[in-house]
Amino acid sequence: MNDTLLDELQQTLKSSGPNQAIDRLCASLEDAKDYQSLFYALLMKKRKELGLSPIATGSNQDLPKEMHEPFEEAIRQSGRTVGQLYLRDGNIPAAFGYFQMIGEPEPIRAALEELTLPEGADCQPLIEIALHQQVHPRRGFDWLLERHGTCNAITTMSSDIPLAQDVRAYCVQKLIRTLHTELLARLKAEIVSKQGFEPTGKTIAELIEGRDWLFSDDYYHIDLSHLNAVTQMSINLEACPELQLARDLCAYGKKLSPKFLYPSDPPFDKQYHDYDVYLGILTGADVEGGVAYFRKKAEEADPHEVGTFPAQVLVNLLLRLKRPQEALAAARQFLAHVSNERLSCPNLVELCQQTGDYSVLAAVAREQGNPVNYLAALIGSQK
Numbered sequence: 001m002n003d004t005l006l007d008e009l010q011q012t013l014k015s016s017g018p019n020q021a022i023d024r025l026c027a028s029l030e031d032a033k034d035y036q037s038l039f040y041a042l043l044m045k046k047r048k049e050l051g052l053s054p055i056a057t058g059s060n061q062d063l064p065k066e067m068h069e070p071f072e073e074a075i076r077q078s079g080r081t082v083g084q085l086y087l088r089d090g091n092i093p094a095a096f097g098y099f100q101m102i103g104e105p106e107p108i109r110a111a112l113e114e115l116t117l118p119e120g121a122d123c124q125p126l127i128e129i130a131l132h133q134q135v136h137p138r139r140g141f142d143w144l145l146e147r148h149g150t151c152n153a154i155t156t157m158s159s160d161i162p163l164a165q166d167v168r169a170y171c172v173q174k175l176i177r178t179l180h181t182e183l184l185a186r187l188k189a190e191i192v193s194k195q196g197f198e199p200t201g202k203t204i205a206e207l208i209e210g211r212d213w214l215f216s217d218d219y220y221h222i223d224l225s226h227l228n229a230v231t232q233m234s235i236n237l238e239a240c241p242e243l244q245l246a247r248d249l250c251a252y253g254k255k256l257s258p259k260f261l262y263p264s265d266p267p268f269d270k271q272y273h274d275y276d277v278y279l280g281i282l283t284g285a286d287v288e289g290g291v292a293y294f295r296k297k298a299e300e301a302d303p304h305e306v307g308t309f310p311a312q313v314l315v316n317l318l319l320r321l322k323r324p325q326e327a328l329a330a331a332r333q334f335l336a337h338v339s340n341e342r343l344s345c346p347n348l349v350e351l352c353q354q355t356g357d358y359s360v361l362a363a364v365a366r367e368q369g370n371p372v373n374y375l376a377a378l379i380g381s382q383k
Contacts, residue, residue, distance in 0.1 A: 005028055009024060012024050019045075022041065022044060022045045023045075026042060026045065029041055036082075039078050039098070042074070042082075043074060044056070046070075046071060052067070075101075076102045079102040079104075080099075080102065082095075083099045086098070087107060087108075092115070092125075092129065095107070096133070096135070108135050112135060112136040112139050113139065123147050127143050127148075137163060137164075137167045138171075141171045142174070150175070150182075169237055172230075172234065172236070173242040176234055177242060179230050179249065180204070180248060183204060183227075183252060184203075186222065187208065187221060190214060191214075203251075204252050205248055212255070214255075215257070218260070224256070224260050228271070231253060231275045232275065234246035234249075243282050247280065250276035256272075265306060265309060267309070277294070287321065291314075294313060294317060297314070298310040309344070313345075314334070315334075315345040315346070319345070319346070324355045325355055325357070327346075328351040328354075331346075331348050331351050336364045361376070
């Protein structure tokens with residue numbers, strides 16, 4: 001603030017009183033785009049209206065109890081005012097601080113929805129707000145993938161970032177489409193370069209059929225860590241078109257030299273082959289054959305060497321297929337003696353509750369000499 005304005009404020013206070021002086025200050029701060037100071041000036045105005053000292057103490061403990069709610073509302077209103085001014089100027093990160101403070105993310109979400117990122121602009125603060133602060137995670141992931149690339153996007157999805165199930169599915173679907181498009185284009189370019197004509201195949205599987213030379217000398221056309229990560233993520237998706245694209249990626253992966261296979265635990269130790277079988281179940285291509293395949297994996301797994309993860313995968317798979325009784329039977333066969341804390345699938349008690357079949361729990365409890373679970377199973381079966 002220059003001396004002229006300060007003199008004007010002093011004169012206004014003398015001639016017209018504090019309310020007019022505060023209004024003059026607020027108008028000047030808005031004109032100067034000093035919105036942070038404007039926020040506190042607006043709160044000073046409210047303190048004056050409430051008959052309080054205009055000097056804030058840094059907390060609201062000096063306020064009488066009956067004034068807490070009016071002043072809290074003034075904070076919310078001042079935050080909206082300042083936040084909207086920042087949005088008007090296109091400063092979403094600054095606006096976010098105020099709307100976050102008052103718990104109203106929708107104006108920021110709307111601004112992110114309408115925003116087109118300028119070329120060359122630093123978009124990291126916007127990605128942080130949209131994706132990591134969960135204001136508009138789909139938009140944030142799109143920007144992350146567009147500006148920072150597939151590797152960064154995969155790393156983010158592999159981290160512990162908390163995303164709603166539908167948002168996580170959107171991100172994985174986007175990664176599958178991106179990787180599939182990239183690989184398809186590179187294969188077509190390679191075929192044109194080597195054979196001199198545009199191939200007619202529309203899928204990766206069609207393009208590589210009969211063209212083993214594409215993989216000669218251990219050649220590959222895409223970052224294999226990306227291929228591995230994305231196909232692994234794909235098996236957690238519900239029914240969607242991207243599952244078939246993921247199977248197409250697996251078709252490519254199965255052609256790679258074994259030296260490029262990442263170490264993987266059963267039941268996905270054959271990596272792209274196993275992922276493809278699993279995806280074949282989810283797409284309805286071969287449900288029974290696939291279930292039998294993973295059941296055999298569970299049966300053959302030595303719990304002392306590889307643990308019971310193959311059995312847990314089988315239980316979860318059967319539940320995804322809406323076959324809870326079979327899931328219960330599988331848990332009875334493979335997981336009855338496993339500590340519940342170590343399971344990635346519902347435990348025996350939970351499966352009995354889901355199915356309403358407590359006879360399995362009673363039988364296991366008797367075998368284990370567990371009187372609490374035994375009596376609970378007997379009581380549960382009476383309902």
